[in-house]
Amino acid sequence: MNPLLLLILIPALTMAGIMLAGDVKQARVISAVGMSAQLLFSFVLLYWFYQLRQSGNTDEMVFVSTTVWYPSLNIQLKFGIDGISMSMIMLTSIVTFAGVFVSWQVEYLTKEFFISLILLATGVFGFFISLDLFTMFLFYEVAVIPMYLLIGIWGSGPKEYSAMKLTLMLMGGSALLLVGLLGIYFNSAANGGPLTFDLMQIAKNGLPREAQMFFFPFTFIGFGILGALFPFHTWSPDGHASAPTAVSMLHAGVLMKLGGYGCFRVAMYLMPEAAHAMAWFFIILTTVSVVYGAFGAIWQKDLKYINAYSSVSHCGLVLFALLMMNETATTGALLQMISHGLMTALFFALIGMIYGRTHTRMIDEMGGLMKVIPFVSVLYVFAGLASLGLPGLSGFVAEMTIFVGSFQNVDTFHRVATIVACSSIVITAVYILRVVGILLLGPVRNNHYLELKDAMWFEKLGGVTLLVSIMIIGIAPLWLSNLLREPLAAMLNQLTN
Amino acid sequence: MNLSSEIPLQYMLVLSTLVFFIGLVSIIIRRNLITMLMGIELMLNAVNINFVAFNHYLFPNRLEGHFFTMIIIAIAAAEAAVAIALIINIYRKVGTVSVDDIEELKY
């Protein structure tokens, strides 16, 4: 059996286990055990991956297994990973692991909560290991739909509205996507061979130029909506603001990465000519995203809104870099995905912890938390520093790779765009420090807060896991960068020819 | 008697079409359910004319059209029976057989 299937099997078993669990406590423990196993397994997978590579395996994809599913439509269950998917799998299992621990205290409908959460994660895992557009799309939707329940049931604030908006906008995105995918499918045989959903096969065969020009926008925007592409990002602030902690973590940390990943692996990789022809338009959009998100974040007062806008900015940077279409920038985009995933998950985890204690997310109602809950606060500062791109934390590595990569495009348009995007690092600093200054530092404004308890063990575990991952990437980025870069040469060949 | 030499097929068709639409219009504008039922009969009879005319003029050697007409007549009778039953039901519940009064279900 393909070891990759374990990535789906373990969560599936966990969900079954939770369903059978007797009480809340058991459900909790089962989820924790399941997701720890998943994390462990992804490390094992990483090890195997390296072993394979070291033994001289230079295939584009490894652990490939193909089973024909719907022979008449040529739909296959085709799984396989390369360095990029491997890293995304690592990211997902880390964030899910942390997410489970952070939601330790969910009281209302606990079993259902964990099942939905893990279902979401399953969708994401499935998406990353799929090499067939059909299963990819299937898992994509599996990942999106539990969001509705997770936000609607366990959320806060105008949760029904936000949940509905998020779901509908994302599904609207997948509507575009579906058209794009079908278009790809029916043009996949243009240069001979049978119609196919097989990613690698399509890439090899190539699509006719007119088809690319027509379907690229569908696919790119379809995925882009999930990647918070301006102006289709507005589900993100509302959605995040209403979502429960772990959901925000998973959503911003992982789910939004599906967007970027899809944009690259499907839209750009399969339709390189169209990508080249239309890049300028999307570069403008993403540049706007980057700056606009950052400026938007400055004015917000709700912690989650701040982070949501910041995500718009950072995810905009991902798409921005992808569109630069060179090896360095793309590596940077992928690094940024992972980096942003970890750090925004950490942010949301911490916001959840703060909210759980103070029952408000308005920064001007709080202050001086550093004194009362130092552990949480210090983690928050770290997350903030990672976000503003401090060396030694992951954000710096990603952003610098992006900027250096983007700057390799010599024409004025790209350079100006790059410089504009660069300026986001200053704006980011402004809003991060503003939050840190108001929220954590200064005198304690509310005497009730003096009684607050610092992070519990499970919160610490979740937070520290994320922070350590951020630091590992920040301090020793070379391995990850190489892991991500390894498949790029071949893929970009496709893009540039 | 050879009708075909005297009255062209087109006349028949025009007639049936007219009858058909008269039936339709009477269904749409008449308020009484029973009258509407009569409109339906008109429409069915228009079809009957068609069938018979086609059969006679174009395919005189086969009887499909005639058969069909018979069956339509039979079914029309059944339909009328059912319709009357339902109209009585309506009358019991509503007190009238005016179509304007059966509009509780809407929007």
Added chain:
Amino acid sequence: MTWNTLFIMRHEVLLTLLIMYELLADLSDETNRTRMVNVTIAGFFLYMLAGFVPSENAALFGGMYVNDELRVLLKNILSVSTFIVLLQSSGWAKSPIHQGRAGAFYLTLLSTLMGMFFMISAGDFLMLYLGLELATLPLALLASFDKEFRRSAEAGAKLLMSSAVSSAVLLFGLSLMYGIYGTLQMEDIAQMNLNSDIHTIAIIFFISGLGFKLSLVPFHLWTADVYEGSPLPVTTYFSVVSKGAALFTLMLVLYRVFRYQPEEWRMPLYTLSVLTMVVGNLFALRQKNMKRFLAFSSITQAGFMLLGFMNFGRIGMTTIVYFMLIYGLSNLAVFGVLSIIVRATGKESMDDLNGFYSTNPRLGLVMLLSLFSLAGIPPVAGFFGKFFLFTAAASAGMYILVFIAVLNATISLYYYLLVVKAMFINKNETPIPSIQSTFYEKLAIGICLTGILAIGFVSQLYEYIQGLM
């Protein structure tokens, strides 16, 4: 006529026996409702199984009656659906207000099924018309079966009036066709492959007549009123079996008889599809009554079904049948839950569902899955059904239509989620109390749920259907 002939017609012959039983039982045994229900369900179960026994393809009665493997499958889909309807209606049929009328109910219901089988097996338009009327007229009676309710009476009257007009229109179309071809034998017509303006008119009239049964916009206006006024089992039957029969018939006629003139029916169906999806969705958005809500939802789904017709080949037919199967099971599951609620509480408003999950988690979950299936969300079967339908449309290059359809699917997700929201999210002081469901009801839901969960993953089913085309 040999035994073999009878066996080929086993769907109709055995059904006749069952109808005879109902007739006799209705005449003699008026007191024991429960026994009647049990015997009917058991009998229908055996009948349903018999339908699955393979038989050879044949054309009987000089080509009036045709049976082949595909038609057997279509009939089996309908009979399984009817079986589920019977299971779900058991509680309703047993209720005291139907004292002495259960037999009549089964009698009329099974008669309409008979009519539908004839529609499917028709080798001649005469047969088709007969079947259609047999399937329609008793339905009007069924719609007003709850004669003590004014709404039910109204539903029956409305249905009858409009369906009479629709069948008249269809007949007019048939008469024109007769004038063109000189025959109503389907195979002969298919061979001739004629083209003229009159022919176009005939086809459109025909489509309109069947489109009425299929509830395509603008022929759909009866749907919501009748669905709402009818007793719940009848509504279920309307939305799945009757609709299925109409769809199958339309498909068989268009693909088999008019297979050489596809352009004549594709454009009308394109238009109707767009109209149906959009209008159905817009109406469904603000419905509060569950039956009415499901009526508009089923209208929208009919719009989706038309997408399959864009492909003239095997993919088109396969996806239509496949989608109908999935839609049927999903809708039956929704109605199953709803019928349990209605049986226990008599409530059928969406607001009454508030907080449903807290008291009835299992039923809530079933409802969730089946609604997701209707909305086309993976991993339940609806996703596959929709995806393949879209594939069929896209294979004909109709990307704009696909796009409209997917957007509509998104809108439909909105109102399905409204139900989910009511059950899972909204709070309620006095939610529907915990309901104990009977064995029949559980069985019905079990069948549906198995289908919903498994069909997508068992690709053999799809391949099997495709093999029949």
Added chain:
Amino acid sequence: MDFSFTILILALPLFSFALLGLTSKSLKADLAGYAGTTSLLVITVLSYLAAWRYFGGGDAEAGFGTTIAMNYLWLNFTDTLQIHIGILLDSLSIMMLVVITTVSLMVHIYSLGYMKGEKGFQRYYAFLSLFTFSMLGLVVATNIFQMYIFWELVGVSSYLLIGFYYERPSAVAASKKAFIVTRFADLGFLIGILMLSFSTGTFDFDALTSPTGPVISQPAGSLFMGLSVTTWAMLFIFMGGAGKSAMFPLHIWLPDAMEGPTPVSALIHAATMVVAGVYLVARLFPIYAMSAPEALDVISYIGSFTSLFAAVIACTQLDIKRVLAYSTLSQIGYMMVALGVSGYGGEAGLGYMASLFHLFTHAFFKALLFLGAGSVIHAVHSNMMTDMGGLRKYMPVTHVTFLIACLTIAGLPPLSGFFSKDEILVAAFEHNKIIFAVQWLVAGITAFYMFRLYFNIFWNRTPEYHHAPHESPVTMTLPLSFLAVASVFAGFVPFHELVTSDGKAFETSFHVLVALPSIAVALVGIGLAYIMYFKQNERPTKLAASISGIYTAAFHKFYIDEIYIFITKGIIFQFISRPVAWFDRHIVDGTMNLIGNTTVAASVVIRRLQSGKVQLYIWFFASGVLLLTLYMLLQ
């Protein structure tokens, strides 16, 4: 020669930071202090060892070479653009190592006394270690990107230390301001790096600054607004340097940064971090000198203006730390001027040498000034000059060392400040007479405000102290004394043999024509200060009143802060951010909501179709059929 031990210079403070940071409060305060100090002592010794080996092993005449002690690949962007983390040793970085470790050690020792009993003592030492690590990493960077990395780290340590008293809103605001202003400057630095590295294809200093290397010898390339790409790149890079070194107009963060603990001000905001800009320019000096002379002119003008501007403001400030802060600005301006007027190689590189020489001496005497001020503040519990006076009696050691420092900065021979400043003036004199005149004037002003400070603290009237001020403990006076000695003798280090633009020694000569006027103007300054501030009198007030316009403007730091607040709060917040937020909520999101609402509204509008009247249904049916037929027939 083996320099592999230098890795410890980086590793130890990092380790110390990690240790103190992780153990935090579980470690006893004293222990934490000693641990930090000990590690720094070791580093200092290692740095001296490195200096001894380097300068001892090389030949001044032939020039000191460049040694790469280690170089690990950290991240590769492309095959040529790679970030290494390594240690580059040349005369410049060795000199910086010595300065940094020395001052840092003094500050570590001093803080043992100064910060005693403060809450977060462990944290303080952790941050100090972090800063030391970052600063050392910066100066030994082998490539410009490594430098950028540590540059940012230095920025954040500065942020953390300025905001050390995080419960004090002013400290929080100051730290934020410092970070954001320098961050803004770093944006320029980053863009500069991008431009430079893409016109040259490398990050490595070796390749970049080699006069025969491809970078400098290549033609200037295309012009943009009259300047070559390299010039633009170097200007952008200088923007980073100007931010860190608080050059006008990016200087505003530095005075505020005095909210941090005084030893921190001494270490970061006087001796080490703020001169990173000077170091940066010096590090890339060959490019500036040979490929971007226009950029060098800009540097000299900005430096010169800043030094005058800051000196004027310093004359009016009452907070003693702020006076010192402006003095720092002014002195860094000197260093920049020196670099700006310098050429490359041999005698022409006098300015370069002078600049670094001044950096070297300034580190000692400015640290001394700050630590002395800290000692005073420690005793008086106030920063304000008005709360002080007559302290010479209470604090003899502080007094004497402070006086030495004042004399040094005033540039009186034979103290070290005289030598370094003199070299700068000579260089300026040879290059640009106007700049020379300005710098000469500033020298006088410097003497004036330093002695204004000195007299106000130690002489003048004695206010009523709540507690009698007392001399600081030995942990504080020891560093003071050491630094005083260093300030006196640092001028005798033969810089022109050790740290020169091309690594080769050259001869300097004594310029009487420059030295005498500068001594004179310093004396005049001191004299003026003596007249006005030695004893309490009315003259300062009168003078201030007579030039009230300039005085008020200078007192308010020429309203630069207000301009900044207007730009940030008024323009960025109100006119960009707020509209963006509004736009997002109401236009972008509004559109999405509008789509939803329109759909629902449409749903309500068309509900009349379903009128409940069966005849209308039939009518729709019929017209539907007919329309469809018509459509098909007309097609």
